[in-house]
Amino acid sequence: MPMFIVNGGPVIWLILIAASAGAVVFIERALFCHRSQINSAEFLNGIRTVLKRDNVVEAVSICDATPGPVARLVKAAILSRDKGRERVREAVEEAGLVEVPRLEQKLNLLATIAQISPLLGLFGTLLGFMEVFGQIQQSGLYAHVELLAHGIWRALICAASGIAVAIPAHAGYNYLVSRVNKIILDMERAATEIVNVVDESCNGKSP
Numbered sequence: 001m002p003m004f005i006v007n008g009g010p011v012i013w014l015i016l017i018a019a020s021a022g023a024v025v026f027i028e029r030a031l032f033c034h035r036s037q038i039n040s041a042e043f044l045n046g047i048r049t050v051l052k053r054d055n056v057v058e059a060v061s062i063c064d065a066t067p068g069p070v071a072r073l074v075k076a077a078i079l080s081r082d083k084g085r086e087r088v089r090e091a092v093e094e095a096g097l098v099e100v101p102r103l104e105q106k107l108n109l110l111a112t113i114a115q116i117s118p119l120l121g122l123f124g125t126l127l128g129f130m131e132v133f134g135q136i137q138q139s140g141l142y143a144h145v146e147l148l149a150h151g152i153w154r155a156l157i158c159a160a161s162g163i164a165v166a167i168p169a170h171a172g173y174n175y176l177v178s179r180v181n182k183i184i185l186d187m188e189r190a191a192t193e194i195v196n197v198v199d200e201s202c203n204g205k206s207p
Helices: 002-008 010-036 040-052 056-065 069-079 085-104 107-142 145-204
Strands: none
Touching (some): 002 010, 010 145, 040 069, 040 145, 069 085, 069 145, 107 145
């Protein structure tokens, strides 16, 4: 590994920085998605049971104790339950507009890393071949292979490193996008169901 860093030239450091940033973003987002995803059906069943007993405080406490955007959407609906069905729907929609950007945060950075890493590798490759041709121009046909080896090493190392960073970054981005889309789908289902649950609980206590 040290040999690759030494022979890769200055561009290899940019690629390593991009790789480190991509790894940090992926791990942080993966953990965030893991904490955000819950069994929404089981959670909503529990909320429905509590609201049937007209125990709003306990329902809000359950939402506060449950991580993830689904719980926050449900809490927004419960807190607006006395303002009518339309206001409950609006509260849920407003909460969703806040939660979706949180889920998608930093994904663009990972996508950017996946896109620019091969370009950085190509840049390093061009610098390496420029060094090779510079040596050839300086020494002519008598250029020794050892003088050319450093430039060739730089070209190959940068090209390989850029691709090696781009592949997992692109795969990680697609994985996170699929996780985020699944959570958003759960949010949409929960939003529809909690509006009905709150409406039922309100109508149930009406004379």
